[in-house]
Amino acid sequence: MSLPDREDTTFPVALKAAREARNLSYSDLARAIGISTVMPSRYENRDHSLFGTPSQDTWRKLNEFFESSTIPQKPATGKAQPLSAYSVDELIAEIKRRGATSVQINY
Numbered sequence: 001m002s003l004p005d006r007e008d009t010t011f012p013v014a015l016k017a018a019r020e021a022r023n024l025s026y027s028d029l030a031r032a033i034g035i036s037t038v039m040p041s042r043y044e045n046r047d048h049s050l051f052g053t054p055s056q057d058t059w060r061k062l063n064e065f066f067e068s069s070t071i072p073q074k075p076a077t078g079k080a081q082p083l084s085a086y087s088v089d090e091l092i093a094e095i096k097r098r099g100a101t102s103v104q105i106n107y
Contacts, residue, residue: 002067006059016044018066032098033061068097 003018004011019029019040026040035058039051046052054062083091092103 003059003063006054006056011053012044012046015040015062019044022066029065033058033065035061064097068093 003014019026024032026044027037029040030037039054039058042051043054086094088105092105095103
């Protein structure tokens with residue numbers, strides 16, 4: 001799923017729908033892409049200040065996040081899944097998506 005252009009009037013609604021489809025809070029989304037926890041709310045509510053529209057870099061991160069099929073989703077109960085609920089491949093893919101260039105696992 002690709003989000004509309006960051007300045008498109010449909011962007012706030014699409015961002016909210018994408019976030020809610022994954023049962024994520026504003027804070028969950030912000031932490032996942034490395035931005036301030038207040039920003040997703042500003043983007044969705046189109047705060048009329050300078051900060052109501054994401055930068056091009058943040059827009060790209062949002063798109064990468066929502067286009068990725070390897071990102072674990074929070075269950076509808078609101079409780080985080082234990083790491084044991086994911087395969088090693090899913091965990092490694094998520095770590096790399098967050099910026100790691102290599103992953104080493106020692107048992």
